[in-house]
Amino acid sequence: xxxxxNSPQYDVPPEMQGQIAITTLDKIYNWSRRSSVWxxxxxxxxxxxxxxxxxxxxxxxxxxxxxxxxxxxxQTDLLLVSGTVTKKMIPQIVRLxxxxxxxxxxxxxxxxxxxxxxFKEGYNVVSGIDNYIPVDVYIPGCPPxxxxxxxxxxxxxxxxxxxxxxxxxxxxxxxxxxIPVPVFGPDIMDPRDYEAIKLHAQEKLQAExxxxxxxxxxx
Amino acid sequence: MSEQTVTRTLDLAExxxxxxxxxxxxxxxxxxxxxxxxxxVTTALxxxxxxxxxxxxTGVDYLxxxxxxxxxxxxxxxxxxxxxxxxxxxxxxxxxxxxVPVFPGAELQEREAYDLLGIRFEGxxxxxxxxxxEGFEGHPLRKDWREPYYxxxxxxxxxxxxxGHVWRAEDKxxxxxxxxxxxxxxxxxxVPEGDAALYAALGKVEQRGASTTMKTDQxxxxxxxxxxxxxxxxxxxxxxxGETVVALKPVMGYLHRNHEKIGERNTYLQNxxxxxxxxxxxxxxxxxxxxxxxxxxxxxxxxxxxxYIRVIMAELTRIVNHLLAIGFLLNDLGAYFTPLIYxxxxxxLILDVFEAxxxxxxxxxxxxxxxxxxxxxxxxxxxxxxxxxxxxPRKIDELDLYLTNNDIIRMRAEGVGVLRPExxxxxxxxxxxxxxxxxxxxxxxxDPYSIYERFDFDVAVRYHGDVYDRYLIRLDxxxxxxxxxxxxxxDIPDGPIQEGKPQYQVRVPAGEAYGRVxxxxxxxxxxxxxxxxxxxxxxxxxxxxFINLTTLEPMALGNKIADVVIILGSIDIVLGEVDR
Numbered sequence: 036x037x038x039x040x041n042s043p044q045y046d047v048p049p050e051m052q053g054q055i056a057i058t059t060l061d062k063i064y065n066w067s068r069r070s071s072v073w074x075x076x077x078x079x080x081x082x083x084x085x086x087x088x089x090x091x092x093x094x095x096x097x098x099x100x101x102x103x104x105x106x107x108x109x110q111t112d113l114l115l116v117s118g119t120v121t122k123k124m125i126p127q128i129v130r131l132x133x134x135x136x137x138x139x140x141x142x143x144x145x146x147x148x149x150x151x152x153x154f155k156e157g158y159n160v161v162s163g164i165d166n167y168i169p170v171d172v173y174i175p176g177c178p179p180x181x182x183x184x185x186x187x188x189x190x191x192x193x194x195x196x197x198x199x200x201x202x203x204x205x206x207x208x209x210x211x212x213x214i215p216v217p218v219f220g221p222d223i224m225d226p227r228d229y230e231a232i233k234l235h236a237q238e239k240l241q242a243e244x245x246x247x248x249x250x251x252x253x254x
Numbered sequence: 255m256s257e258q259t260v261t262r263t264l265d266l267a268e269x270x271x272x273x274x275x276x277x278x279x280x281x282x283x284x285x286x287x288x289x290x291x292x293x294x295v296t297t298a299l300x301x302x303x304x305x306x307x308x309x310x311x312t313g314v315d316y317l318x319x320x321x322x323x324x325x326x327x328x329x330x331x332x333x334x335x336x337x338x339x340x341x342x343x344x345x346x347x348x349x350x351x352x353x354v355p356v357f358p359g360a361e362l363q364e365r366e367a368y369d370l371l372g373i374r375f376e377g378x379x380x381x382x383x384x385x386x387x388e389g390f391e392g393h394p395l396r397k398d399w400r401e402p403y404y405x406x407x408x409x410x411x412x413x414x415x416x417x418g419h420v421w422r423a424e425d426k427x428x429x430x431x432x433x434x435x436x437x438x439x440x441x442x443x444x445v446p447e448g449d450a451a452l453y454a455a456l457g458k459v460e461q462r463g464a465s466t467t468m469k470t471d472q473x474x475x476x477x478x479x480x481x482x483x484x485x486x487x488x489x490x491x492x493x494x495x496g497e498t499v500v501a502l503k504p505v506m507g508y509l510h511r512n513h514e515k516i517g518e519r520n521t522y523l524q525n526x527x528x529x530x531x532x533x534x535x536x537x538x539x540x541x542x543x544x545x546x547x548x549x550x551x552x553x554x555x556x557x558x559x560x561x562y563i564r565v566i567m568a569e570l571t572r573i574v575n576h577l578l579a580i581g582f583l584l585n586d587l588g589a590y591f592t593p594l595i596y597x598x599x600x601x602x603l604i605l606d607v608f609e610a611x612x613x614x615x616x617x618x619x620x621x622x623x624x625x626x627x628x629x630x631x632x633x634x635x636x637x638x639x640x641x642x643x644x645x646x647p648r649k650i651d652e653l654d655l656y657l658t659n660n661d662i663i664r665m666r667a668e669g670v671g672v673l674r675p676e677x678x679x680x681x682x683x684x685x686x687x688x689x690x691x692x693x694x695x696x697x698x699x700x701d702p703y704s705i706y707e708r709f710d711f712d713v714a715v716r717y718h719g720d721v722y723d724r725y726l727i728r729l730d731x732x733x734x735x736x737x738x739x740x741x742x743x744x745d746i747p748d749g750p751i752q753e754g755k756p757q758y759q760v761r762v763p764a765g766e767a768y769g770r771v772x773x774x775x776x777x778x779x780x781x782x783x784x785x786x787x788x789x790x791x792x793x794x795x796x797x798x799x800f801i802n803l804t805t806l807e808p809m810a811l812g813n814k815i816a817d818v819v820i821i822l823g824s825i826d827i828v829l830g831e832v833d834r
Contacts, residue, residue: 076482080509080830081534081616083486091598106482122432123387124487124508127479151432153528156423156519157512158394158401159386162432178616219446221391222402222433229441235428240438 061199069195075111076104080118082145082178089181108134119147119154120161122223126216132168133213137205143170146177270295281765284338289350292341296356307331308357308682310779310796313371317397322348331679333700352378359682362804370395380455385507388447394515402434408789409520456493456501479508483586483819486829497814502807509833517793522548522760530617533831535575538567539773541621547769547780551762554624554753561705562746563626569735574601575774576728579826586823587666600649610634623760625752642739650732667722671809671821681805684798685776690727691719697772709738724824775799799827
């Protein structure tokens with residue numbers, strides 16, 4: 036432990052080595068945060084099963100201090116988006132994300148969460164969770180093996196290690212506003228896009244009025 | 255069997271003159287029924303001819319002919335082959351009578367046909383959208399409905415790299431997202447429908463059954479879609495009187511991944527990996543059902559060795575599934591994670607076998623039409639032999655020893671969530687839920703497929719119909735699967751594993767086929783219609799978990815809210831299959 040934390044600029048007298056460590060606030064802060072990331076106990080689809088498999092004896096996520104899975108978003112640091120994100124589910128996911136306290140991280144596990152995956156063309160499928168919430172780590176695979184998931188989580192730990200208190204967004208004076216929750220319309224609607232939706236629907240109407248194109252139905 | 259079918263033909267057309275005519279399109283089977291007389295015909299079939307089990311209800315959009323068709327698959331609960339009924343209705347005003355008064359098990363399936371195809375079932379008690387939300391534009395499975403990322407009607411699509419320039423579906427969409435809105439739509443004046451219809455449906459139920467002796471307030475509680483005990487993104491809305499459930503509605507669609515729409519654009523073989531992701535615990539059994547349906551259409555039969563390989567894979571899958579079902583049930587009962595970790599330990603060993611033969615742990619994509627993708631690599635058969643003779647029997651006995659007579663489990667599970675046999679049949683329950691209620695119906699015996707006739711095994715059945723029996727029956731079935739596996743591993747012959755040459759693009763003659771297997775969760779059926787083109791015209795999955803959910807409400811009523819969680823756990827649902 037002390038090796039990991041010690042800052043090399045300071046020499047510790049030989050008789051005290053192994054007992055004290057001189058370090059920076061950033062380092063010890065990040066070290067403790069990344070060694071106790073609590074994921075949300077939240078499974079969406081197939082990937083969730085591999086997530087559970089990662090928690091069991093063969094792979095043992097507890098080695099990384101991540102075995103404490105909490106069903107409540109208010110007690111978690113990590114949103115593991117494990118599976119296909121559908122339009123019907125996205126309002127819940129955005130809401131869960133908003134309810135998580137800072138510092139929070141998002142891992143997109145598997146092809147679906149990263150970009151829609153095999154179901155991308157589906158009418159009820161969101162092509163990537165990053166359309167709505169920011170993602171820290173993407174893990175490819177369908178589903179990713181537990182080893183791949185562990186690699187993704189180690190990558191997240193490395194990312195946490197590089198953060199510094201000076202620029203951390205959760206200590207900003209103007210903390211980030213909550214992400215607006217999408218609304219069920221004729222299709223899913225992101226409140227940030229309302230202007231564009233209105234504009235485009237008007238253009239579509241104009242086009243239909245000007246050129247009354249016959250509805251060609253393909254058999 | 256064929257003789258019986260012939261007599262039935264005569265009977266049916268004679269018994270209902272003017273209402274029933276044989277379906278004479280080439281490649282089709284069954285009967286066309288006048289929609290107006292459907293209720294009369296099905297009631298008579300149920301009461302007089304013993305067709306008391308409605309397996310599947312779905313719709314087909316015949317766009318070129320300008321009509322829609324509602325397709326019913328009926329079975330006798332004593333076993334035998336299917337009776338297929340079809341009601342043809344005009345496409346511009348699709349209305350059909352609801353079969354819920356005759357077969358309550360049709361409820362969720364009719365709602366699905368309404369949601370995705372817009373067929374209105376008259377007399378349905380609660381006809382709302384089920385997979386999409388209220389207010390969604392259009393009925394997606396209609397052939398002229400196009401998704402926002404629409405490219406072409408059928409795969410393989412043209413190149414997405416024309417002249418070396420890559421384009422993505424996002425680039426063609428004005429919002430760079432998977433969305434589209436009707437012309438002239440104004441989001442600022444839009445009022446979302448919300449859950450008003452859902453709560454109204456609950457209210458209706460509430461007036462029927464609530465006790466009025468004490469003046470207490472009833473509370474509506476939402477469980478899910480994010481809830482640790484709903485096995486994924488399932489949501490149920492319950493009305494509580496104190497802690498007692500007086501009304502319950504399942505809400506689903508949170509994992510609706512559009513299998514059927516995508517499946518109808520795909521070529522036949524392209525659908526195989528998609529079936530893996532239906533019930534993601536049991537990809538091998540899912541492959542099996544789909545392969546059977548398409549093989550029926552193509553008229554091919556896999557070689558001997560392949561049949562054995564298929565049976566070995568399907569039965570190993572059943573063991574995996576039942577182990578996990580027990581593990582998750584124990585989780586719901588409060589034995590948090592420890593039994594589940596025991597179950598996962600065995601699962602890992604079986605997944606090693608899957609990975610060795612197919613290259614993937616969970617999504618095996620292993621079956622092909624008329625064969626399997628590849629033969630067993632060296633050493634796999636020995637590993638399976640070791641598992642089914644040595645390790646698994648010992649481990650199952652261990653689970654049995656630790657759990658079955660545990661006081662807490664018995665107190666929580668015995669007598670809770672009782673489903674009577676006649677109820678189970680009427681509600682179209684399948685698999686362990688049906689057999690746990692005392693109905694010995696197993697597709698492997700009732701309507702044998704593949705080579706299951708050769709094996710010596712019993713159809714496990716338990717008679718109390720409560721949560722405890724549904725736990726016990728899974729242990730029984732694991733033991734029966736081990737018996738089958740021991741015989742299969744002993745008898746497996748050498749030989750080819752694929753009939754003919756392996757093909758990417760199979761030629762499927764026009765017609766319809768319904769392939770069904772006894773998946774770990776129950777009868778898994780695939781209804782495939784081919785019009786001779788490389789893509790299926792209709793591809794429907796009759797998902798056991800989805801239809802088993804019809805039994806949730808009758809089982810939960812009158813129980814405590816804490817018991818609803820274990821009742822759901824004992825049904826053993828997987829959301830990938832419920833929502834598809």
